[in-house]
Amino acid sequence: MGPCPVVGQWQGSGLSLGLHGALPGGGAMAGIGALPGNKPDNTAFTQQRLPAWQPLLSAGTALPLFFCAGLACLALGLGLHFSSATIRELELDYTGAPGSGHNCSRCANASRAGAAGCTCSLRFELPERFPGPVCLYYQLANYYQNHRRYSVSRDDRQLSGVASGLSNPARECSPFRTDPRGIPIAPCGAIANSLFNDTFALYHLANGTFYPVPLDNRGISWWTDSNIKFSNPELINGSLEAAFRGTAKPPNWPHAAYTLDMGNLNNTGFINEDFIVWMRTAALPTFRKLYRRVREGNFSSGLPQGTYRLDITYNYPVLSFQGTKKVIFSTVSWMGGKNPFLGIVYLIFGSACILTGFVMLAVHIKFQKQNQMDVE
């Protein structure tokens, strides 16, 4: 494609009458560097003699490199592996698939029928102490948050509180753009509509009674999201409800957006952190999202070993698309959640490097001997 090369076209010609007097189109002496008597510049650049570093990856330089890299990888791998190993993680499946005999099967059936508000509880043992802060995740499987039709179905302008976004949501939001009466939905779109709405309450069994474990819902979303990217529409007369007037709630929601966290104006509407977390679409069909952290009161140092009860308000239907739901308790470290993959790959790669290093050393020595023999 592209530029038709000037070469052989008009370089230098056409600039003077004399040359134009030659063949039109400058076929004559056109071309690069044609001017007679114009001695080429004797610079390093034009003569392709720029000073240059000419590295050659020889066995000599590569050998220490391989050993060093191998050792470094091994060290990192060990570090990662142990970090990952120290992370405690507990997964609780509460999908309640029919026939599983699970406590929540009842609720699963109910949610399939469209009923909400069914509660079920899980009793579980924590075999060892989980040092704080402990994170509580929910995990959905076979749920395609990264489906294109789904992931474009949102209006970031609306979510940033722009008034026009509220009254006229983006086209991408359909079929959750307006309700059947034509009233714009806020927040619009499939993502918002399918907001995860199971709720969890945790109790610790101590001295025969279940004491509630305080769950902290602050700081579970990215700071930039909850403070800048997402923002409620301007309050009218100090009322968020008034600001949302003229909009409809998403069809799946029981209540309007401004009631997401009734008591807390900093966590309701569009800036509700659960909502923001949900709005960050996951990369893969099996994904976890941060729900709460345990870092307050008696549990600020972690969850002690023992028996717990998890009360679940089972609202979210997943059986219709063969999905599963899980609750995960996990401690975190500098590397985030439990992830054995990195450590293992580092270890493998490090060992491979060292192994290659040895092979290379052998080859190198063999060649050297050969060379010496040749010389002799």
Next chain:
Amino acid sequence: MKCKNRVLNSKCAGEEKRVGTRTVFVGHRPVSETDAYVEQKFCDNRIVSSKYTVWNFLPKNLFEQFRRIANFYFLIIFLVQVIVDTPTSPVTSGLPLFFVIIVTAIKQGYEDWLRHRADKEVNKSSVFIVENAKQVKKHSEKIKVGDIVEVKADETFPCDLIFLASSNDDGICYVTTASLDGESNFKTHYAVRDTTGLQTDDDIDSLTATIECEQPQPDLYKFVGRINIYRSNQEPVARSLGPENLLLKGSTLKNTKKIYGVAVYTGMETKMALNYQGKSQKRSAVEKSINAFLVVYLCILVSKATVCTTLKYIWQSNPFNDEPWYNQKTIKERDTFKILRMFTDFLSFMVLFNFIIPVSMYVTVEMQKFLGSFFIAWDKEMYDEEIKEGALVNTSDLNEELGQVEYVFTDKTGTLTENSMKFIECCIDGHKYKDGISEVDGFSHTDGPLRYYGKAEKCREELFLRALCLCHTVQIKGGDNVDGLRVNQECWTYISSSPDEIALVKGAKKYGFTFLGHEADYMKVQNQKNEIEKYQLLHVLNFDPVRRRMSVIVKTSTGKFLLFCKGADSSIFPRVQQDEIQQTKVHVERNAMDGYRTLCVAFKELTQEDYKKINDQLSEAKMALQDREEKMARIFDDIEADMHLIGATAVEDRLQEHAAETIEALQTAGMKVWVLTGDKMETAKSTCYASRLFQTNTELLELTTKTMGDSDRKEERLHELLLEYHKKLLQDFPKNSGKLKRSWTVSQEYGLIIDGSTLSLILNPSQDSSSSNYKSIFLQICLKCTSVLCCRMAPLQKAQIVRMVKNTKGNPITLSIGDGANDVSMILEAHVGIGIKGKEGRQAARNSDYAVPKFKHLRKLLLAHGHLYYVRIAHLVQYFFYKNLCFILPQFLYQFFCGFSQQPLYDAAYLTMYNICFTSLPILAYSLLEQHINIETLTSDPRLYMKISDNAMLQWKPFLYWTFLGSFEGLVFFFGVYFLFQNSSLEHNGKVFGNWTFGTIVFTVLVFTVTLKLALDTRFWTWMNHFVIWGSLAFYVFFSFFWGGIIWPFLKQQRMYFVFAHMVTSVSTWLAIVLLIFISLSPEILLVVFKNAKRKNHQTVPFNLPMLLSYKRMENGYTSEMKFQDAVTNLTQRCHLRIPQMQQL
């Protein structure tokens, strides 16, 4: 990819109008009162070289740009994105396309503006036209056919003019055609004889005449016309017009105060305008490879899209996958037909994966070629101090082809040799005349007595020398006395289009006969007694390559008519008395053996009647409008018969410096060098020995008229020989002929000599039975010989040979190099045409793809520049495909995890910028600066050239390697991050990452890996490489922060908001990125290390050859320490030809 040939918008210069004649009324005056003057319609004198006007620029330019297949493809993709609901916004492919289109349009617009400006300058320049005996100043574009135009000294002719009169009484003017064909010598043009007297405006206005001439033709050197001059009450006088009467637009009037001429061809019909044609479209082998790879990638693209579409519908056949409650379709989506949906899905996938064929590759390749060719022009080592010029690049499309040459066809005279002729000796009636050894060249007048080896009769001697002084077309160019008035001998220069002639005239001068120049019709010669003799020059029967001779007819002061003829022995000997031949022939053959160029000189005395007859015939032929050339040739043939041989001359044409070394280097580099020359076999053969084309141990196979014999069974004999040679070669080269192509370990080398007539016998046999069989046998013989010499070649035969080799199996890349007009056809025919900026004008250089001052520059041009350009562009192409494969593969894999929903993995900005900003500059810098082996090594070890022969880097094997590498890396990128995202809470505080972070991690690894891969490949790190490689990476990081740092008001979704910043806060991500980069690069690193280890093992001692020791001998087991003795004997052997010659002195 180059601009199409520019078709001149010449409505009036159509091909169909070139037949027939046109009649021009001089000064628009009717011939007689009775004939009504009908104004004829010719096109005006406006030159239009511009393509566009302000109004049609936009549509026309866009149309032309989108005619290119690649642009059109991207346009289609763009339109699909606009029309169909596609995953990526139209901006992603629209922006690069828009950028490319705009840049191209601006460049073409600018070029066209320059053209407009230049056109205007020419068209608006003022000229003087004689109207009603008055001079009228007009714009040049206003000239009409039939106008009488006055041109003053140093002005350029505004259109093609018939020369009517000049300020010189003799009706001569001097013209230089430097801007037309580059020949800077003055050419003499003659006014129509009957109008030379009309030297004032009034006089010229009285002329009533019509000119009949052919319709415009592009040949600069041909013109046929007739002028009819009407005088009151007289029969009109008709005079013939030839090219000598035609002053061409574009040439410049010199040394003549002013001339009058009548316009015959104007504007776009001038010969100059007709001659402009775009250069032939030569495409390089690399381009063909690119196209082949493109097809492969297109297949990959289509199959990816097909696979995804199919799987999508299989996956969706599960209703809970197709439309789960959380992700409902719109009504519109539900309503569309399934087939249509499938089709749009397919298109969407195509759009999603279309980045695999990048727009930017074409731009980068184009830029690389264009910018890269500057290095050739800038090369100081290819600058010649003598002519003060360096190399010239006429096309940048073929840079890499220079690294792929397999056959080199070279001209001899002026290419291998210097074409600076030196008169060595002559023989008169069999007696040899030779001057002293220490010859002083140039103008120093060595009057002294010369060494005679026995004397011919005095009168024969003088006749011979007079013949040398008269039989030529040499002119004298002096300081200010063009007319040859003798003022100061020292400041004369002889000028001629043929250096041989100058050498001969100078030679005659040494023997006492000095040519003093022309004076009107007379030629003046100063004889040995310092008397000035005057000869009336009656006719010049010009030299042409078919006749291979030229003659003049002069009238002596005593009234005798003499014809002098000089020419090649083969064309003279049959035309002279047979008994005279023998004694001269010995000398001619000896001289030819010594590598001299020989010419025979003959003469003939004409009687008054003879002359009259000849004169009539010539005038009649000259007057002919149809087939003038053939008629003239026939008459020349008649005239130049029954002559008497006087003697022969020998002129030395020295080998160019380093010609032999260059040829040997080329041969060592695996190229086969063929010499194609018009010269005699003996001369050419000795040149070939001297230039080491043939070695002493080369066995020569000859297919010449000599070996054929004169008999009628020529053809049978030829066939016998062909079979014999073929058998011989087959014995020596057992079966695997292909393998041996580039190896010197063959014990016996063969050289083939063939001459023009034998060649035509092979190529155009009389009976067509089994002819093609012999043709192919001949070809096989040719291809097996290491070197081939073709002598006595006509220009067209040269091209024929090149075409023959070009079309053989495997389509080897051919290169032709020559300096003269006779080489143009082969220069145009070969894949790469190289012109030598020699002494025979500029035609070769003008028609070539590259022009160099000397033959020796071919060595660096091919071995260094060609090699480097090939490696650079091959790497560029492979790298581009590779980097886009590993760019798009993760995107493809991601479809398996997002329900085949065409969800893009990367953000739109990354998709757009990847090829334009993040990864384009490093590869461009690499492809301009890389020297994987430095230039000195490349030029000094020609064998390195063989490493890249046969398009080695763009074969399927390396292509597969790169494709494998790209796929491997794509897999590593995607699955590495995929496994990392098994737990997406990667921040230390447990927060999770989403799909855009996933894509950004993949993309970061990708950008770093492909850039570092290039860094690994770079062997030549200049500061620029450092700058662009590290700069690109830094720019990527900077851009990512910037792009994610702001809420962009024009974006619908703020997908990337702080994604990158969050990514870099996660230690795990860092570790994963580093690990994945290492894993991706590790096979490459391993390969490089092992390759280097191997190379180190096989490293040979770099050898420095003594100048004369042959590379071939080295290869055959001679090492440099292997006895200098041997080299010396070898040297003496090779020089045995020279030694007897020295002994003669």
